Amino acid sequence: MGPGEECAVGHGWQxxxxxxxxxxxxxxxxxxxxxxxxxxRRVHFSDGGLLAAAGTHPTMWVRIWxxxxxxxxxxAYTLVDPDPEAGTFSLEFALHDGPASHWARxxxxxxxxxxxxxxxxxxxxxxxxxxxxxxxxxxxxxAVNSLLDAHPDVPATIxxxxxxxxxxxLPFRVDPARHELRRIPRQRSGAALVxxxxxxxxxxxxxxAYVWIACDTATTRALSGYVRxxxxxxxxxxxxxxxxxxx
Numbered sequence: 001m002g003p004g005e006e007c008a009v010g011h012g013w014q015x016x017x018x019x020x021x022x023x024x025x026x027x028x029x030x031x032x033x034x035x036x037x038x039x040x041r042r043v044h045f046s047d048g049g050l051l052a053a054a055g056t057h058p059t060m061w062v063r064i065w066x067x068x069x070x071x072x073x074x075x076a077y078t079l080v081d082p083d084p085e086a087g088t089f090s091l092e093f094a095l096h097d098g099p100a101s102h103w104a105r106x107x108x109x110x111x112x113x114x115x116x117x118x119x120x121x122x123x124x125x126x127x128x129x130x131x132x133x134x135x136x137x138x139x140x141x142x143a144v145n146s147l148l149d150a151h152p153d154v155p156a157t158i159x160x161x162x163x164x165x166x167x168x169x170l171p172f173r174v175d176p177a178r179h180e181l182r183r184i185p186r187q188r189s190g191a192a193l194v195x196x197x198x199x200x201x202x203x204x205x206x207x208x209a210y211v212w213i214a215c216d217t218a219t220t221r222a223l224s225g226y227v228r229x230x231x232x233x234x235x236x237x238x239x240x241x242x243x244x245x246x247x
Contacts, residue, residue: 026048026049026062026114026116027115028045028064028114029048029110029112030043030107030108030109030112031044031045031046032044033108036169036171037166039094039095039138040166043090043091043093043107045088045089045090050062050115051083056079056084058124059143059146060078061077061079061143062076062079062115062117063115063117064076064100064115065113065115065116066099073100074116077093078091078092078140078143078146079146080142080145080146091142094138094139125237129208129210130154130155130208131154131155131156131209131210132147132154132210133156133204133205133209133212134156134158134159134213135158135159135161135193135197135211135212135213135214135215136159136161136212136243137162137163137186137214137215138167140243141160141171141172144160144172145171145172148179153178155178156178157180158174158181159182159184159196159197159201160183161185161193161215161219163185167183168183182196184196190215190216190218193219194222194226197223201227209233210239211233211237211240212239213238213240214240214241214242214243216242216243217242217243217245221240223240224238224240
């Protein structure tokens, strides 16, 4: 998945605002799907010209539009394995009860979905990080994997919040030789993750570290405030974006 926000003939007023901000619209076509775990599904697409028009970068995401009781509803998802030459990519859905998850469960080859490209962007910080300190969860796993794939020589410590037993089977792209994965079951609306990171991150947050945070909005806000204010990490060494809102 990717950073998501709800949106309401066309794509509603938010779609109009995105257009005014220079957003571009595309139509993706489903080519297949696979059930990764009972709570996680990967859907394959042809890109409708997106990759040729926009290129690719780590953690790249697009806004996908779904029908919700007759009104447009959008969620953002990170591109998985984009192939500009073939014009293909995949999206991964952490399944729950909602319009996007219902669509992902039921879609079939030939189905189409509208998408908007606006707001995405990530550049590898300079100087290059000596270590990534990553905090995420199933919603941001595709972005975590994309970040690690794009920087295979950079060590990383990943604090990953889990919600289901099946999360043990998620497709992490970690190399045990340089990546340390620390799983934390979700408790108290993310408070357990915040406490664990606050206890462990300072020992690793040296001057060459880069902190990347992508959890629910409240947890992301708490942790980004912590690393910027209490640990005094400069803003150019921190990337934080809320990926979902608890219902």
